[in-house]
Amino acid sequence: METLLFLFPQFNYMAPKEEAYFKMFGPEDLQATKMKEDSGRQKDKDKRSRLSLFLTKSGSHENVSPHKKTNSTQSNISTEAALQWSDSFEELLKHSDGVETFSQFLRTEFSEENIEFWLACEEYKAIDSKTKLLSKAKYIYSVFIESEAPKEVNIDYNTKMAIQKNMAQPTKSCFEAAQMKVYSLMKKDSYPRFLHSDIYLRLTKRKGPGATMFRRRSRSCVFNERGEATTEPSAW
Known part of the structure; x- marks a missing residue:
């Protein structure tokens, strides 16, 4: 029984599943599987790149x-x-x-x-x-x-x-x-x-903290005799 388990590790339930699985394939099979996986990952990457380019290509x-x-x-x-x-x-x-x-x-x-x-x-x-x-x-x-x-x-x-x-x-x-x-x-x-x-x-309001914000129109503020600007109550 021990000899059979050694010759056919896929039936050895005491061995790791990954090891038993990969021993069922030859080197050529493993290489083909790896190339297929790499190709799939590259296609996904190219697809994401094209989508990103499409979303940012608009002039507007x-x-x-x-x-x-x-x-x-x-x-x-x-x-x-x-x-x-x-x-x-x-x-x-x-x-x-x-x-x-x-x-x-x-x-x-x-x-x-x-x-x-x-x-x-x-x-x-x-x-x-x-x-x-x-x-x-x-x-x-x-x-x-x-x-x-x-x-x-x-x-x-x-x-x-x-x-x-x-x-x-x-x-x-x-x-x-x-x-x-x-x-x-x-x-x-x-x-x-x-x-x-x-x-x-x-x-x-970039003129400093607490600075008064005036509207562009002339009616938004008035000037006193000293030339100082003061806001009207109805400015805002």
Whole structure:
């Protein structure tokens, strides 16, 4: 019995299972198995790399990328310029620094896909080439619109279905309804919170602790006989 167990270790239940298993294969079998496993791991790695590249390749996404501007760059924004952003949401979007700062705020709320989608639509409407228009439309749809998209925006079912029908022959206005809905959401919901966020308040109160923040308009403050500025009670 002992001799049989020595000759056929796969039947020796006292031996480690891994050792008994691998002794059943020859060197060539083991090498083929290892090569197959390595190939599978490489394919998974390549797939993850392609997905990462796809998500970061958009022109609009690059415009608002957190790596585009650092805090040191943001420190170059003047208080006067930042105060203009509080006049209206439209005024905020007119300034590239305003868009970038607002995008940073949306990232803290995990809703940066809204501004990225809006910017992508603005770029889309400016395209003249039919070939590029089709390519950009497919990109916007796959990244922002379709179900389970990587950066799916919150729009209603009917709007989403209307866009889907237009994908065969997209026009410059096929994303217009969705863009307006996302714009309204940012203006009514995100923008008011942005004006009270730490990101924005740091820009508008950088003159030192306890400094008074004045609005850009002249009616926000008055000057006494010594030329010192004092705020009106209704300034805010």
